[in-house]
Amino acid sequence: MDTDNDAVKRANQRRKQLLLMLAMTVACIEFAPDSMAIQIPDTRFNFKRLDSPTCKFLFRFDKKQIEDLVVELRLPDVVITKAGHKALALEALLILLRRMAYPGRLGDITQHFGRSRTAIIFIFNNVLLHIFRRFKHLLLWDTHRITEQKLIQFADAYHAQGAPLIDCIGDPDGTVRQMCRPGKGVQKAAYNGHKWKHALKWQSISCPDGIIAHLHGPEPGSRHDLTFVVYGDPAYGLKDWMVSPFKGAQLTEEQDAFNKAMSRVRVTVEWAFGLIVANWAFVDFHKNLKLWLQPVGVYYNVAALLTNMLTCCKGANELSIFFALDPPTLNEYLHSSPAPTELGDDQEEDDE
Numbered sequence: 001m002d003t004d005n006d007a008v009k010r011a012n013q014r015r016k017q018l019l020l021m022l023a024m025t026v027a028c029i030e031f032a033p034d035s036m037a038i039q040i041p042d043t044r045f046n047f048k049r050l051d052s053p054t055c056k057f058l059f060r061f062d063k064k065q066i067e068d069l070v071v072e073l074r075l076p077d078v079v080i081t082k083a084g085h086k087a088l089a090l091e092a093l094l095i096l097l098r099r100m101a102y103p104g105r106l107g108d109i110t111q112h113f114g115r116s117r118t119a120i121i122f123i124f125n126n127v128l129l130h131i132f133r134r135f136k137h138l139l140l141w142d143t144h145r146i147t148e149q150k151l152i153q154f155a156d157a158y159h160a161q162g163a164p165l166i167d168c169i170g171d172p173d174g175t176v177r178q179m180c181r182p183g184k185g186v187q188k189a190a191y192n193g194h195k196w197k198h199a200l201k202w203q204s205i206s207c208p209d210g211i212i213a214h215l216h217g218p219e220p221g222s223r224h225d226l227t228f229v230v231y232g233d234p235a236y237g238l239k240d241w242m243v244s245p246f247k248g249a250q251l252t253e254e255q256d257a258f259n260k261a262m263s264r265v266r267v268t269v270e271w272a273f274g275l276i277v278a279n280w281a282f283v284d285f286h287k288n289l290k291l292w293l294q295p296v297g298v299y300y301n302v303a304a305l306l307t308n309m310l311t312c313c314k315g316a317n318e319l320s321i322f323f324a325l326d327p328p329t330l331n332e333y334l335h336s337s338p339a340p341t342e343l344g345d346d347q348e349e350d351d352e
Helices: 002-023 052-059 063-072 089-101 106-113 117-139 148-160 253-266 268-279 296-314 318-323 330-335
Strands: 078-080 086-088 168-178 197-206 212-220 229-231
Touching: 052 063, 052 089, 063 089, 063 296, 063 330, 078 089, 078 117, 086 089, 089 106, 089 117, 089 296, 106 117, 117 212, 117 296, 117 330, 148 168, 148 318, 168 212, 168 268, 197 268, 197 296, 212 296, 268 296, 268 318, 296 330
Parallel strands: 168 229
Antiparallel strands: 078 086, 168 197, 197 212
16 A cells, blocks of 8 residues: 555656646747738837837836846847847847736737747747846845845834834745646646646745745645744744744734734735736736646746836835835846856747
8 A cells, every 4th residue: 555655646746847847948839820820010119119108008117117127137139049030139128028018919919029920939938038047046035135234124124014023024925826727647736726726836925125035936736835034824834934823713912913913014925926917917817828838937937027127127116115115226136146147048839
């Protein structure tokens, strides 16, 4: 019996490993036949004709912020994809932002940029992977930027908002992001019984300056949530660095007051997840998130990075305003710590 149980556990573990590998891989697929091709406009996209409100509507950043972003992301002057498509850094970034901002069809984006669907896909993936590979370390608690002095500021900001704890610097929480049923042997690992859907999960810690300082994931949808501290809900339990609410039906007045005060500041962690899907709705359209055809995990991680960049460009978001603490500048956020040097090539992905 033990041998059979071990075999089942190993099989489940292999399914989960395959699921996570697929979530972070850009897969190659075949494109639609020529009979499904759409007409491509003769004119190319002209950024100079756009005003700032239009830029914010289409790309979430205003015109000046987009120009700054091109410089700070350190994209090559000319982006050349694996298939030989070429685009100036500005246009390549706009293609990424346009697609991430809203889950429109590639045919719609084609009308904006005057490029084929194939070119849009390759350029999109090129910039997507550039951002992910160069800046993903910023989602792993960047100790170069988050110094001891910064932690003291975070703790003071929490305490100033009524939190009884004097050493709390962030709120951990998890989110479940639905996707299409993956099939091919990994649907069980991806299925979340609580939400009744196939999904991937992320755990994050958001800080009072409005920045998502740590984002762990993706993990299979079947997995459960698990001298400064962070404050989480009861599912996290108690550790040296983790504080949770008092549990029980009969709490003392002090315990009840503690729970209410901490709950008031903890709700802000949900705001960070809300900002990601509000600004980058592409990652919230589960019907187009296909595990075997797209790097679903990379999409969400890059959306979190873009959310942090947008917060830096604006100089505030709901979280930082609540705690009265300014976020870092865009340059401070992106370049406070050394970045990985290896950048890979792009590959194709599916559209529909």
